[in-house]
Amino acid sequence: MPFIHKLEQYDRLSDTERQLLEGAIVRQRAVPKGEDMIREGDCPAESTFLIKGFAARYSLLRNGKRQITALHVPGDFVDLHSFLVKKTDHAVMAITPCTVGTIAHETLRGISENHPHLARLLAVNIVVDGAIHRQWIVAMGRRSAREHMAHLLCELFVRLRAVGLVTDDSFDLPLTQAELGDSLGLSTVHVNRVLQDLRKEGLITWRGEALAIEDWPRLQEIAEFDPTFLSLEVEPR
Amino acid sequence: MPFIHKLEQYDRLSDTERQLLEGAIVRQRAVPKGEDMIREGDCPAESTFLIKGFAARYSLLRNGKRQITALHVPGDFVDLHSFLVKKTDHAVMAITPCTVGTIAHETLRGISENHPHLARLLAVNIVVDGAIHRQWIVAMGRRSAREHMAHLLCELFVRLRAVGLVTDDSFDLPLTQAELGDSLGLSTVHVNRVLQDLRKEGLITWRGEALAIEDWPRLQEIAEFDPTFLSLEVEPR
DNA sequence: CGATGGGTTGAGCACGATCAATGTAGGTGG
DNA sequence: CCACCTACATTGATCGTGCTCAACCCATCG
Numbered sequence: 165m166p167f168i169h170k171l172e173q174y175d176r177l178s179d180t181e182r183q184l185l186e187g188a189i190v191r192q193r194a195v196p197k198g199e200d201m202i203r204e205g206d207c208p209a210e211s212t213f214l215i216k217g218f219a220a221r222y223s224l225l226r227n228g229k230r231q232i233t234a235l236h237v238p239g240d241f242v243d244l245h246s247f248l249v250k251k252t253d254h255a256v257m258a259i260t261p262c263t264v265g266t267i268a269h270e271t272l273r274g275i276s277e278n279h280p281h282l283a284r285l286l287a288v289n290i291v292v293d294g295a296i297h298r299q300w301i302v303a304m305g306r307r308s309a310r311e312h313m314a315h316l317l318c319e320l321f322v323r324l325r326a327v328g329l330v331t332d333d334s335f336d337l338p339l340t341q342a343e344l345g346d347s348l349g350l351s352t353v354h355v356n357r358v359l360q361d362l363r364k365e366g367l368i369t370w371r372g373e374a375l376a377i378e379d380w381p382r383l384q385e386i387a388e389f390d391p392t393f394l395s396l397e398v399e400p401r
Numbered sequence: 402m403p404f405i406h407k408l409e410q411y412d413r414l415s416d417t418e419r420q421l422l423e424g425a426i427v428r429q430r431a432v433p434k435g436e437d438m439i440r441e442g443d444c445p446a447e448s449t450f451l452i453k454g455f456a457a458r459y460s461l462l463r464n465g466k467r468q469i470t471a472l473h474v475p476g477d478f479v480d481l482h483s484f485l486v487k488k489t490d491h492a493v494m495a496i497t498p499c500t501v502g503t504i505a506h507e508t509l510r511g512i513s514e515n516h517p518h519l520a521r522l523l524a525v526n527i528v529v530d531g532a533i534h535r536q537w538i539v540a541m542g543r544r545s546a547r548e549h550m551a552h553l554l555c556e557l558f559v560r561l562r563a564v565g566l567v568t569d570d571s572f573d574l575p576l577t578q579a580e581l582g583d584s585l586g587l588s589t590v591h592v593n594r595v596l597q598d599l600r601k602e603g604l605i606t607w608r609g610e611a612l613a614i615e616d617w618p619r620l621q622e623i624a625e626f627d628p629t630f631l632s633l634e635v636e637p638r
Numbered sequence: 639c640g641a642t643g644g645g646t647t648g649a650g651c652a653c654g655a656t657c658a659a660t661g662t663a664g665g666t667g668g
Numbered sequence: 669c670c671a672c673c674t675a676c677a678t679t680g681a682t683c684g685t686g687c688t689c690a691a692c693c694c695a696t697c698g
Contacts, residue, residue, distance in 0.1 A: 340644060341644075341645065341646095342644080352644095352645090353646085353647085356645065356646060356647090357646090357647095360646085
């Protein structure tokens with residue numbers, strides 16, 4: 165189960181803990197591309213995690229604009245926080261066909277009561293999500309479109325590598341330019357132009373679904389990207 | 402202690418829990434205006450909360466630009482997450498002279514081991530911070546400067562009211578226009594013009610330090626502001 | 639085949655940035 | 669008490685990044 169793998173990047177798990185988590189999974193289901201796996205205003209009784217596929221947390225404004233506030237990749241909990249704050253603030257959509265699993269809030273409560281170490285590791289997930297949010301805020305507020313794009317690509321590269329979805333500096337990026345725009349706060353047209361620039365400069369290539377980082381040092385330099393905020397280090401917590 | 406008051410907005414506390422928290426506070430200290438209470442890259446052994454004053458979490462970019470990623474008001478934990486993720490990602494500065502208190506990570510660990518209900522309430526803090534971040538992302542990405550400003554003022558109004566710092570629809574807002582700009586991702590000049598507009602339209606007044614909301618319904622309407630994301634409701638958690 | 643979803647291109651525009659002064663109030667030192 | 673300084677707010681002029689609108693292209697799929 166990929167989310168267990170992810171917890172193990174933060175700290176070691178005992179066999180008991182691993183088994184407990186395996187046993188906690190209620191049900192798996194497929195979510196077709198384009199469909200909401202979480203709807204805004206719902207009060208779910210379980211938390212959902214991604215097993216396969218990409219998902220986006222988004223909100224829609226009156227004027228029809230959409231802003232994506234988080235991109236989720238396999239292994240990510242999509243609404244772990246719904247355990248503590250009942251009403252979901254935003255919807256989460258399947259960007260590709262997804263397979264998701266759920267853990268009942270009741271089970272999570274049990275973990276918080278009887279397995280503090282596991283509870284802390286789950287909380288690390290929430291904290292890291294917050295750190296990613298802050299990076300997005302910095303990028304939206306003070307970086308140029310080009311730098312912002314570079315930063316997002318760096319982030320996705322590192323996150324996907326952490327779950328084994330990167331081979332040879334290249335990975336599947338099944339986002340449309342419109343979705344990228346909604347993540348970055350840019351128009352589709354401008355996303356297109358920024359990507360063309362990055363390609364022309366030999367920083368990335370993007371053929372079909374696969375995005376390849378051709379010049380990681382320079383991309384990272386442009387983005388001022390520092391992966392520390394993802395806390396991908398095993399340490400006692 | 403204002404942060405205990407804040408936890409009680411999420412759920413009821415037992416007397417034991419209250420006493421435990423009171424006893425957990427290690428030391429109070431004053432932080433002069435303009436000084437960092439948390440430095441980037443530190444690995445603190447305690448978490449800090451604000452007793453009095455305003456603080457801002459920020460990061461600086463190579464090009465000298467600054468982005469504020471969170472504004473903290475009395476009662477807020479400023480780096481509760483540093484308990485779970487050792488290295489702090491951003492610095493936190495005192496915007497006004499502040500009084501802060503700290504709780505040792507060791508103590509927080511004890512709470513997570515033996516007082517799951519308290520641990521959950523502390524986690525709610527982290528979750529709500531995340532929800533605020535997402536609102537900021539939406540506002541930065543897809544709202545106009547005017548709407549964004551209105552949204553920030555609405556947010557501060559509700560958060561400050563929740564800690565009793567609002568009287569008669571008006572409150573102390575000790576932020577300079579430059580600091581507002583760094584929060585919104587705007588230039589100081591533009592902040593000035595946007596504020597003038599809001600004043601001209603009779604939505605707010607700002608004399609000296611005190612900001613008064615003159616037309617709450619319309620301000621809220623402009624910002625598409627919905628306070629739900631702050632989870633200011635007492636419920637069992 | 640036509641429809642659909644996504645990528646690409648061009649022209650014109652606007653929101654907000656930048657640069658440079660000016661204003662104003664408090665605070666400090668002579 | 670005045671001269672000066674500093675921090676912050678305000679104003680005007682100009683500039684540029686990124687938006688909007690409108691085509692057009694291309695591949696896939698029914």
